[in-house]
Amino acid sequence: APGADSSRNNNNSNNTYDYIVVGSGPGGGPVASNLAQNGFSVLLIEAGDDQSDNILTKVPVLSLVEPNNNRLHWDFYVRHYADLNRTLQHHFLTWRLPDGSLYVGPGQNPAPPAGATLLGVYYPRGATLGGSAVINYLVTVLPPDSDWQNIADMTGDQAWSPANMHEIWQRVERNHYVNTTSTGHGFNGFIDTILSVGDGSVYRNEPTVVAVLKSMMSVLGLDPNKFYEYIFGDINALTPNRDKTQGLWAIPYTANQLWRRVTARDLILATVNATKADGTQKYPLYLQLNTLATKIIFDQNRGYGRQPRAVGVEYLHGQSLYKADPRHASGTQGVAGKAYARKEVIVSGGTFNSPQLLKLSGIGPRAELQKLQIPVVVDLPGVGAHMMDNPEIPIVGLAKQDFVSNDTSLGSCFFGAPGDPCVAQWEQGQGPYAAGQPNSNAMMRTTPYSVDGDRDMFVFSGAFTFRGFLPPVYTTNLTRYITDPPNTFGIATVKMQNQNRAGTVLLRSADPQDTPDINFNYFTDGADIDLGAIDDTVKWGRRAHAGVAAPLGPLNTTEPPCPSSLINADGSCRDSELDKEWIMNQAFGHHPTSTCAIGADGDGYAVLDSRLRVRGVDGLRVVDASAHPRTPGAFPMIPTYMLSLRASDFILADAGRK
Numbered sequence: 001a002p003g004a005d006s007s008r009n010n011n012n013s014n015n016t017y018d019y020i021v022v023g024s025g026p027g028g029g030p031v032a033s034n035l036a037q038n039g040f041s042v043l044l045i046e047a048g049d050d051q052s053d054n055i056l057t058k059v060p061v062l063s064l065v066e067p068n069n070n071r072l073h074w075d076f077y078v079r080h081y082a083d084l085n086r087t088l089q090h091h092f093l094t095w096r097l098p099d100g101s102l103y104v105g106p107g108q109n110p111a112p113p114a115g116a117t118l119l120g121v122y123y124p125r126g127a128t129l130g131g132s133a134v135i136n137y138l139v140t141v142l143p144p145d146s147d148w149q150n151i152a153d154m155t156g157d158q159a160w161s162p163a164n165m166h167e168i169w170q171r172v173e174r175n176h177y178v179n180t181t182s183t184g185h186g187f188n189g190f191i192d193t194i195l196s197v198g199d200g201s202v203y204r205n206e207p208t209v210v211a212v213l214k215s216m217m218s219v220l221g222l223d224p225n226k227f228y229e230y231i232f233g234d235i236n237a238l239t240p241n242r243d244k245t246q247g248l249w250a251i252p253y254t255a256n257q258l259w260r261r262v263t264a265r266d267l268i269l270a271t272v273n274a275t276k277a278d279g280t281q282k283y284p285l286y287l288q289l290n291t292l293a294t295k296i297i298f299d300q301n302r303g304y305g306r307q308p309r310a311v312g313v314e315y316l317h318g319q320s321l322y323k324a325d326p327r328h329a330s331g332t333q334g335v336a337g338k339a340y341a342r343k344e345v346i347v348s349g350g351t352f353n354s355p356q357l358l359k360l361s362g363i364g365p366r367a368e369l370q371k372l373q374i375p376v377v378v379d380l381p382g383v384g385a386h387m388m389d390n391p392e393i394p395i396v397g398l399a400k401q402d403f404v405s406n407d408t409s410l411g412s413c414f415f416g417a418p419g420d421p422c423v424a425q426w427e428q429g430q431g432p433y434a435a436g437q438p439n440s441n442a443m444m445r446t447t448p449y450s451v452d453g454d455r456d457m458f459v460f461s462g463a464f465t466f467r468g469f470l471p472p473v474y475t476t477n478l479t480r481y482i483t484d485p486p487n488t489f490g491i492a493t494v495k496m497q498n499q500n501r502a503g504t505v506l507l508r509s510a511d512p513q514d515t516p517d518i519n520f521n522y523f524t525d526g527a528d529i530d531l532g533a534i535d536d537t538v539k540w541g542r543r544a545h546a547g548v549a550a551p552l553g554p555l556n557t558t559e560p561p562c563p564s565s566l567i568n569a570d571g572s573c574r575d576s577e578l579d580k581e582w583i584m585n586q587a588f589g590h591h592p593t594s595t596c597a598i599g600a601d602g603d604g605y606a607v608l609d610s611r612l613r614v615r616g617v618d619g620l621r622v623v624d625a626s627a628h629p630r631t632p633g634a635f636p637m638i639p640t641y642m643l644s645l646r647a648s649d650f651i652l653a654d655a656g657r658k
């Protein structure tokens, strides 16, 4: 069966491979597949299982109901601040009630029910073959060139130059929405891309939504009469001034022409299942699902002056062994095993789990490891430090009329439940699941807080609000926070160029099944820049709300909640602290990066060199979102696929293959 546990077919009695890759997301999936396609034997270890047949992983719009499903994700609860008073202001805190159920709400006004224990802010990660890309929102936006230039400048390694990374993108992408003569796109890669606007009917059927979008265009300096020209535009076109160009575009999705989500899972399964003419396995990629890597094994006795070398991985085999897995049954430990790597171990567990695995293996800050009696292999203070994220916040407005869609086709869908008629239509490439999506508009703007004149804010908007993530359906008492009236319009903002690097992933215990202690410490470094840019965008959003003509408008901005009597003509709140406090209290994210970052030689916090090798040991790399030295652009998935291909080239070259 596709994706079945194939490791047992490897005819390999001592469980030894050329490479072991831990984690199958955008980081681990491509590198594992590429190494195998080049003839190396690779064991790909993934804690989750293969949910290829799960409809929620295939239909893009169903990612919105994915949290109802407990087979795809790990549930982390994180803190945004060390300060408890600030923490308690967030509206989407999750608490455990004495009867075991969950409650979501702030810490005060109203207070949670008696006996509630604070878990933190719900922060899901994909934990299945294909990683978080299997549950994410498919948004495909390239980072600015400055993010790649930063790595090249910092390390002196021109492999990361923007020009080289543009070529890498062409190897990732299989574009279906531009002409094949268009520059800056790829047409033969492994990730399909389409425009999520479809044929545009998602807007033609929603004149009231378009009226607000047009007002937003006006305040951005765009001609609102050109809405339909802009909305089919290509945000990833490689124009000379791309990173400085403000505007409106459709959002591209990682999906094929049949509106089927495409991820590294497809590449992995195609590689595993490829056969030679005689029917035998073509590429030596061995997949071991339901396996939690718990420790990297080092050879520390290589002789005087030689660094320890990663030679294998210890693991536990069994389903849902990690405590963040909603299916985890307490006390389940799985079956311990070991696998060995002749060449290298590649860690791709994602921004929370890669630093956890390194630390459990003795690579991390000495004091933290010693406190938990973990023998130190290398004292590397940057592991689990410097975590970054793209903070987000909605700007919410209430119109004078309800937003009405003339398209009622979604009304007949059961959102992936058995017998859903829309799934049957989608299988034929038809119906509402194979059509434009409501979040398919992207605006990018440059605020006065931009550090280099590049765009620093990304927004997408519609008759919905995105205030953050809610834990799965067993949650109670959510109504107050998720039911908005039908005259609500939300502008979802994503901050780019983030300055804050104060987030941490710390071990809670030496138990590999335990989750780490995660704190983003938002708005600690460079808060004036990060808060300034978001605040400037709030003002812009209020001006857009005010500019919507009657009878729909003007909209009354309800979040951030500055009383209308205090709103100035430029959209600012006369009590400017009110807005900034709200932003700090309610910001959320889902793009964590940089906990095992590439850094310059001599930077004590650098975990990786420019070839993604862990400093201080041999035979070990980290290839995932944790390696980005700063959050790339507004969306990390594509940059992480690109980083994985860059890593493949380095590893093949170091093995003498290219």
Ligand SMILES: Cc1cc2nc3c(=O)[nH]c(=O)nc-3n(C[C@H](O)[C@H](O)[C@H](O)COP(=O)(O)OP(=O)(O)OC[C@H]3O[C@@H](n4cnc5c(N)ncnc54)[C@H](O)[C@@H]3O)c2cc1C
Pocket (backbone or CB within 6 Å): 022, 023, 024, 025, 026, 027, 028, 045, 046, 047, 048, 124, 125, 126, 127, 128, 129, 130, 131, 132, 133, 135, 136, 137, 138, 139, 140, 141, 291, 292, 293, 294, 348, 349, 350, 351, 353, 354, 357, 590, 591, 592, 623, 624, 625, 626, 634, 635, 636, 637, 638, 640
């Ligand atoms: C809800 C949501 C929406 C998002 N929307 C977007 C979007 O629209 N666009 C965008 O660009 N980005 C988006 N992202 C972020 C994007 O998906 C991630 O940045 C990206 O997937 C990171 O890739 P990764 O390889 O670093 O980690 P992941 O994709 O998280 O993969 C890590 C994998 O490693 C496995 N693993 C971890 N530890 C171990 C271990 N010890 N042993 C074995 N296996 C292990 C996990 O099970 C997981 O499958 C979103 C993320 C989420 C959660």
